[in-house]
Amino acid sequence: MLFQQIVINALIRASELGLLAIGLTVTYDILKFANFAHVEFACIGAFLAYTMNVTLGMNIILAGLVAILVVGVLSIFIDRLVFIRLRGASSIALMVTSLGLGIALRNGVRAIWGARIKGYAIGLQNPVELIGVRITPVQIFIILTSVISMVIIHLILKRTKLGKAMRATSANPALAQACGIHTERIVRWVWFMGASLAALGGIMIGLDTHLTPRMGFSVMIPVFAISILGGLGNPYGAMVGALILGLTENIGLYTDLGKILTLNGLIGNLTGLYIPTGYKLAISFIIMIVVLLWRPSGIMGKRER
Amino acid sequence: MGVLYFFVYLMIMANVYGILSLSLNFQAGVGGMSNFGHVAFFCIGAYTSTLLVMLCHVHFLVGILGAFIASGLFAFLISIPTRRLKADYWAITTLGAGEIVRLFFLNESWISTGHYSGGPFGIRGIPRPWESIIPGNIYPFFYLFLTLLFLGLTYFILQRLINGPFGRVLKAIREDDDLPLSLGKNIHEFRVKTMVIGGAFAGIAGGLLVHYTTYVDPFFFMPMETFIVWAMIMVGGIGNNRGALIGTLIIQLLYYSTRFLKDYLPIEAQLLASLRMISIGILIVVVMLFLQEGLVKEKKRLY
Amino acid sequence: MKQTNFFGLVLFFASLVIISLFVASGAIQAKEPVKIGAIIPITGTSEVEGQDMSRGLQIALDEINTAGGVLGRSLEVIVEDTETRPKSGLDAVHKLIDINKVPVILGGYFSSVSLPTGNYSNSQGVVQLTWSTSPALRKVGPFFFGICGTDExxxxxxxxxxxxxxxxxxxxxxxxxxxxxxxxxxxxxxxxxxxxxxxxxxxxxxxxxxxxxxxxxxxxxxxxxxxxxxxxxxxxxxxxxxxxxxxxxxxxxxxxxxxxxxxxxxxxxxxxxxxxxxGRLKGKAANRFNEMYQEKYGAPPQTVWGHYIYDAVWLTALAINFANSPEPKAIKDALFKVAPVYRGVSGGGDKTFNADGMQKYEVYQRMVCKNGKLVIYQK
The missing domain is CATH 3.40.50.2300 (Response regulator)
Structure with missing residues (x-):
């Protein structure tokens, strides 16, 4: 197997999870709690797009865009309904609330759409071969979409008034309010951004594999690991974290540790020493813990005090 | 008669989860450490007691003691390198540690008691304590008494700790790092101690669970279990033991009572199961919204 | 004194009312239909598989009740969700056995659920038919049956x-x-x-x-x-x-x-x-199930687990009729008798039990997948 292929596989994985993780980290930056219901927005978005794409026969891109907007609005609605009442509460209280919300949303999806495996009306993709790498058109689309969204996020954060206001609110909400920034409006924007990014990520996962009501929940732990790895609150960190996770999972399982330990046969003869595949999930956690020992606030996290 | 047995079973499980939520409450509520990998201690306790009793043929009580020590030791191991992390980082790190423990017992199938055991096969035939002496129809009542005993012991010890000088320093650390620091208290050391004590008691819960089910495998310890224990202590009121116990009872009742309510609703089973989980989720949210400090508020004292 | 929140107390007592409600429910059980239990992973990790199980169950139940039910009464299945979680599986089985007093429990898709639940149902002398797959299932006990050739x-x-x-x-x-x-x-x-x-x-x-x-x-x-x-x-x-x-x-x-x-x-x-x-092929019954499923739900089944629960319900119904009694012991003995003559839709269709109450085949059928369908392989 070619090394390029492994990098591409890692890139696909990173694109999907990166979108989710950026959304999570952006909301964390303002709301200061790890939202366990975040991944459910991905699931809801993917299923809304499914309904429009398959049931109503809309174009998948259009369906996706509408779904993303709807999920963004839904998240604001949820904020008005639930989280607005908990503004001053401890982050643990918020986490547990989002936990309950996540259970309700996940099973809501299940109640509405059922548990059957679903897929978008894009047919089975046939891969094309580029520089010895096999990749399907949809996967190229996934990588491009996520790169474009990341650029857009970057522009919003750095070049717009909204971005500036967000940074101010994140650093010191009271001061921001005093400077005339309408912090509640910022919070709404942040919910919208975070949830629609999650929905986009969910649709990407749906395009790449298939849809089930647990598609969000099943990526929750890697998404959290990515945001922590990169540094909570930092979208660029999330991008880096996603890449690291994708690469370690793919390269970690592929690398023959025996060859590395013996410097490719220089000392002794030891081959076929691989990390057991059962530990795939653990690889990302161990990387995460190692990184945190080195930098307690993640790779690009904000320094404390 | 059946109803009575069901009630006894329900209470046994409530006691086991009660110990779990007391121990998590000690770490999270009193020590302010958002541990999202509590299931790891539960898991290690369960496996330690199982292996000690089945392989070393020690008595059940020694097994439980082993569970207590082993999970305390594990808590020590993970809290040493991570003790400097901030709350949210710590939360996800412990979540990861919990998954690693589960994966360890899933993949290391040599940790077993014979053929077709260990790893995903699970371990069967875990002996129930004093089963040969006590007749089968009284046994559940006996086990209820046993778990209640351990629950009481946990409650008593943790309550003593919380109300003593140790607990006062912990609460001070939870509220603000600087004050105890200025009094010359080593915060990190206190955090490690809290983790170890809480972890050790969670190990007891693990032992008690598997000696009743007589079977254990790694799927008993999915992250969801931790989340449920969190819901218990938050609903009851974080920071005080009575709240943790009431919360345990309420979440348990929520899970059980919805099973019975559904028998009277003429809805298809598929939809019903979703609705049941939705209502559990919504009820957690509602409780959090209207009772931000839980059912029983922590008693704040001035010194 | 602790300050107890008013809302909290209301909530707490509401839960108490709910629990007393269900305690009472044990007493008002209708006499008419024969009730058996099923534990299905309707939510949780295995919910995709669980959906097909619920549907397979419904298909079998409709067939049986149209054909006159069991013992001249209709057959009813109380379905409980295991959430694909061992503890919830145990809760469900305790409820089915202690409160609903069912003679037969179907299910436990995941061996983490079927083993501990099987231990309990077996200790209470209640028949359990499972289609989970673990070599450890053999040792559970005489009331425990495996219908998915757990055959490494x-x-x-x-x-x-x-x-x-x-x-x-x-x-x-x-x-x-x-x-x-x-x-x-x-x-x-x-x-x-x-x-x-x-x-x-x-x-x-x-x-x-x-x-x-x-x-x-x-x-x-x-x-x-x-x-x-x-x-x-x-x-x-x-x-x-x-x-x-x-x-x-x-x-x-x-x-x-x-x-x-x-x-x-x-x-x-x-x-x-x-x-x-x-497993050994016994007729072409599986296609019949797929057609029924398609007709009822507008799409073909996505997994094979609907087939297994279908067979489990039918075997139970046949065993109850054969034993002419809804008692677990009689059903257990009758299962051994009806299984060899039953032609199932799951596996290869042969549902004969060995002495352990497990299915085991000496003959396997080699199959190949052609255009999405399994056909007998010929070199």
């Missing part, structure tokens, strides 16, 4: 199939990281070593993940001639799809134990030519 020996025969058919020497193995998967892994390895073959990769995959590319790269890194093992459910679908996209295909093909578990949920193009074994 099939793995040895799968390897033999690959050797005879493809003269394979280099093997890759991929299994589900479950009790069944591990049994398959162990027996495959033993058989490959016996035949002097070489194992170039050995992969256990974790359930419910969106990305199996790293695992696939690992299996195919050393270019195995054949890949043996077992893939299950929605994960099989993901794995085959990703293998197809990556162009990863063993030179001489896939050879899988219980091939229907892997091919039923998969996209037809991705499993074209996959070979494997199922």
């Amino acid at each position: 020996l099939m793995a040895a025969n799968t390897v033999k199939f690959a050797i005879e058919d493809a003269r394979a020497k280099r093997f890759g193995i991929i299994v589900d990281n479950s009790a069944y998967g591990l049994g398959v892994l162990e027996f495959s390895k033993r058989e490959i070593k016996k035949a002097g073959g070489e194992i170039v990769a050995e992969v256990k995959y974790e359930r419910e993940k969106a990305d199996y590319r790293p695992e696939l790269q690992r299996v195919f890194a050393q270019k195995p001639e054949v890949v043996v093992g077992t893939l299950i459910g929605k994960d099989a679908r993901t794995i085959f799809k990703q293998a197809y996209e990556l162009g990863l295909k063993p030179q001489s093909g896939w050879y899988l134990s219980w091939i229907s578990l892997a091919t039923a949920p998969s996209i037809p193009e991705t499993v074209e030519g996959v070979k494997g074994l199922i």
Whole structure:
């Protein structure tokens, strides 16, 4: 197997999870709690797009865009309904609330759409071969979409008034309010951004594999690991974290540790020493813990005090 | 008669989860450490007691003691390198540690008691304590008494700790790092101690669970279990033991009572199961919204 | 004194009322229908499989009750959700046995659920029929029945199939990281070593993940001639799809134990030519089930678990009628009698139990997947 292929596989994985993780980290930056219901927005978005794409026969891109907007609005609605009442509460209280919300949303999806495996009306993709790498058109689309969204996020954060206001609110909400920034409006924007990014990520996962009501929940732990790895609150960190996770999972399982330990046969003869595949999930956690020992606030996290 | 047995079973499980939520409450509520990998201690306790009793043929009580020590030791191991992390980082790190423990017992199938055991096969035939002496129809009542005993012991010890000088320093650390620091208290050391004590008691819960089910495998310890224990202590009121116990009872009742309510609703089973989980989720949210400090508020004292 | 919140007390007492309600419910059980219980993973990790189970159950129940029910009464199934969580499975079984007092429980798809629940139902003398797959199931007890040939020996025969058919020497193995998967892994390895073959990769995959590319790269890194093992459910679908996209295909093909578990949920193009074994064929009943399912739900079943619960319900109904009693002991004995004459829709259709109450086959059928359908393999 070619090394390029492994990098591409890692890139696909990173694109999907990166979108989710950026959304999570952006909301964390303002709301200061790890939202366990975040991944459910991905699931809801993917299923809304499914309904429009398959049931109503809309174009998948259009369906996706509408779904993303709807999920963004839904998240604001949820904020008005639930989280607005908990503004001053401890982050643990918020986490547990989002936990309950996540259970309700996940099973809501299940109640509405059922548990059957679903897929978008894009047919089975046939891969094309580029520089010895096999990749399907949809996967190229996934990588491009996520790169474009990341650029857009970057522009919003750095070049717009909204971005500036967000940074101010994140650093010191009271001061921001005093400077005339309408912090509640910022919070709404942040919910919208975070949830629609999650929905986009969910649709990407749906395009790449298939849809089930647990598609969000099943990526929750890697998404959290990515945001922590990169540094909570930092979208660029999330991008880096996603890449690291994708690469370690793919390269970690592929690398023959025996060859590395013996410097490719220089000392002794030891081959076929691989990390057991059962530990795939653990690889990302161990990387995460190692990184945190080195930098307690993640790779690009904000320094404390 | 059946109803009575069901009630006894329900209470046994409530006691086991009660110990779990007391121990998590000690770490999270009193020590302010958002541990999202509590299931790891539960898991290690369960496996330690199982292996000690089945392989070393020690008595059940020694097994439980082993569970207590082993999970305390594990808590020590993970809290040493991570003790400097901030709350949210710590939360996800412990979540990861919990998954690693589960994966360890899933993949290391040599940790077993014979053929077709260990790893995903699970371990069967875990002996129930004093089963040969006590007749089968009284046994559940006996086990209820046993778990209640351990629950009481946990409650008593943790309550003593919380109300003593140790607990006062912990609460001070939870509220603000600087004050105890200025009094010359080593915060990190206190955090490690809290983790170890809480972890050790969670190990007891693990032992008690598997000696009743007589079977254990790694799927008993999915992250969801931790989340449920969190819901218990938050609903009851974080920071005080009575709240943790009431919360345990309420979440348990929520899970059980919805099973019975559904028998009277003429809805298809598929939809019903979703609705049941939705209502559990919504009820957690509602409780959090209207009772931000839980059912029983922590008693704040001035010194 | 502790300050107790008013809302809290209301909530607490509401829960108490609910519990007393259900305690009372034990007393008001209708006399008419014969009630049995089922524990199904309707929510949680295995909910995709659970949906087919609920539907298979409904199909069988409709058929039985249209045909006159059991003992001249209608058959009713109380369905409980296991949430794919061992503790909830235990809750469900305690409720079914202690409160609903059912003589038979169907289910426990996951061995983590079926083993502890089986221990309890067996200790209470209640019959349990499970279609989970673990070698450990045999030891549970006389009231415990397995209807999904929990048979790792099939793995040895799968390897033999690959050797005879493809003269394979280099093997890759991929299994589900479950009790069944591990049994398959162990027996495959033993058989490959016996035949002097070489194992170039050995992969256990974790359930419910969106990305199996790293695992696939690992299996195919050393270019195995054949890949043996077992893939299950929605994960099989993901794995085959990703293998197809990556162009990863063993030179001489896939050879899988219980091939229907892997091919039923998969996209037809991705499993074209996959070979494997199922239990002894007994007629063409499986197609009949698929037609009924299609007719009732407008789409074909996605997994094979609907077939299994269908057989479980029918076997129970037949056993109750044969025993002429809804008592667990009589049903248990009758199950051994009715199973050999019943022609099922799951596995190969043969549902005969051995002395342990498990299904075990000496004869396997070699199958190949053609255009999304399993057909008998002929070289």
